[in-house]
Amino acid sequence: MSTILIIGAGAAGSVVVKKCLMVPEVFTKIHLASRTLKKCEKLKEESGGKIDISQLDADDSEAVFKLIQKVKPKLVINMALPYQDLSIMDACLKAGVHYLDTANYEPKDEAKFCYKWQWDYQDKFKEKGIMALLGSGFDPGVTNVFCAYAQKELFDEIHYIDIADCNAGDHGHPFATNFNPEINIREITQNGKYWKNGQWIEIPAMSESQEIDFPGVGPKKAYLLYHEELESLIKNIKGIKQIRFWMTFSENYLKHLEVLQNVGMTRIDPVQFEGKEIIPLQFLKSLLPEPSSLGHNYQGKTSIGCIIEGVKDGTPKKIFIYNICDHAECYKEVQSQAVSYTTGVPAMIGAMMILKGIWQGEGVFNIEQFDPQPFMDELNKHGLPWHIKKI
Ligand code: NDP
Numbered sequence: 517m518s519t520i521l522i523i524g525a526g527a528a529g530s531v532v533v534k535k536c537l538m539v540p541e542v543f544t545k546i547h548l549a550s551r552t553l554k555k556c557e558k559l560k561e562e563s564g565g566k567i568d569i570s571q572l573d574a575d576d577s578e579a580v581f582k583l584i585q586k587v588k589p590k591l592v593i594n595m596a597l598p599y600q601d602l603s604i605m606d607a608c609l610k611a612g613v614h615y616l617d618t619a620n621y622e623p624k625d626e627a628k629f630c631y632k633w634q635w636d637y638q639d640k641f642k643e644k645g646i647m648a649l650l651g652s653g654f655d656p657g658v659t660n661v662f663c664a665y666a667q668k669e670l671f672d673e674i675h676y677i678d679i680a681d682c683n684a685g686d687h688g689h690p691f692a693t694n695f696n697p698e699i700n701i702r703e704i705t706q707n708g709k710y711w712k713n714g715q716w717i718e719i720p721a722m723s724e725s726q727e728i729d730f731p732g733v734g735p736k737k738a739y740l741l742y743h744e745e746l747e748s749l750i751k752n753i754k755g756i757k758q759i760r761f762w763m764t765f766s767e768n769y770l771k772h773l774e775v776l777q778n779v780g781m782t783r784i785d786p787v788q789f790e791g792k793e794i795i796p797l798q799f800l801k802s803l804l805p806e807p808s809s810l811g812h813n814y815q816g817k818t819s820i821g822c823i824i825e826g827v828k829d830g831t832p833k834k835i836f837i838y839n840i841c842d843h844a845e846c847y848k849e850v851q852s853q854a855v856s857y858t859t860g861v862p863a864m865i866g867a868m869m870i871l872k873g874i875w876q877g878e879g880v881f882n883i884e885q886f887d888p889q890p891f892m893d894e895l896n897k898h899g900l901p902w903h904i905k906k907i
Pocket of ligand 1: 555575
């Protein structure tokens with residue numbers, strides 16, 4: 517018997533609920549809690565009443581703790597926003613249950629994400645005899661597992677990694693983000709950063725690009741961004757000389773983003789509006805389509821993976837390890853678009869690894885610290901098959 521508590525009934529959380537329901541032998545009881553009860557009710561209806569639901573403000577750690585006490589889950593899957601990571605981790609710690617998320621903590625008032633805040637829980641989780649699995653989405657998540665697999669099975673030495681993320685889909689809206697708009701825009705508008713020869717190199721936002729030939733999609737211009745998995749991979753991939761993260765954007769997306777930035781709509785500091793304080797980015801989020809609403813009629817594919825270069829048996833080697841995911845296929849299966857699907861499926865698989873006892877530990881772990889093989893096997897079974905191309 518494994519009861520889980522999923523927090524967050526948004527685009528990716530909905531996929532986690534539906535994929536967990538497909539593996540009832542592992543996830544015997546599912547409780548979903550989120551800020552807006554209506555979204556939980558919709559998912560309960562869609563699942564034929566097979567889940568229990570609650571309204572929850574996960575910023576309130578005591579409320580999360582009380583719900584954990586009531587539901588008695590073995591694991592809490594955090595599919596809310598990065599802002600809630602620490603309040604949920606605190607509640608898990610107090611209650612003595614495992615924790616999993618897909619994005620690292622960032623404070624609301626500063627567009628800065630890093631693992632330090634969560635890594636600081638290492639001793640406390642260890643003392644309590646529980647584990648936290650950080651970054652079990654696609655990137656971070658599957659991309660980290662690809663790197664761990666390459667380190668274990670494909671290379672003797674890894675020197676260069678380029679994580680490459682392409683969404684070549686079209687949702688038909690003039691401007692929309694594929695995951696939470698606030699988190700997405702904060703990520704893209706901050707400076708780019710990559711690791712080279714033992715140090716971080718910072719560059720202005722979106723100032724470096726290159727064309728990458730994405731499998732299943734073709735050549736696309738991709739921009740260098742800072743992404744959280746770089747911070748853990750430089751620790752866990754031995755001998756790495758350079759690691760960078762690249763993401764594609766359509767011209768249309770970039771045009772809208774530039775205008776929104778120029779007029780101040782992406783600001784995260786409070787401004788006075790008609791006697792009230794508002795945060796422009798939060799106001800913008802309220803105008804944009806919800807990522808969970810984009811799936812219908814979404815055409816095209818995502819192609820995401822890692823270009824890895826190193827040495828095997830004394831010979832230089834370069835590969836692209838990747839997954840291609842089709843928006844329309846995802847919609848057919850779970851009524852979501854591929855970005856939420858590629859996040860939700862690995863969260864379900866990470867949870868499965870913990871509940872089956874395949875991945876065990878006490879403390880706080882990044883996903884690449886565990887044996888990648890069982891996770892890679894489950895990706896093939898649950899809708900995210902992976903491939904390797906020699907370059
Ligand atoms: P959504 O905005 O669609 O969903 C977020 C959900 O969390 C919403 O239902 C929201 O409630 C709920 N929520 C927000 N604040 C609270 C709170 N205080 N208490 C309870 N519930 C709350 O975002 P996504 O589903 O697209 O993204 C979810 C997470 O997945 C994010 O952390 C994102 O960064 C991460 N992600 C990770 C990826 C990866 O590959 N690793 C890729 C894409 C996303 P409400 O409906 O009331 O707003």
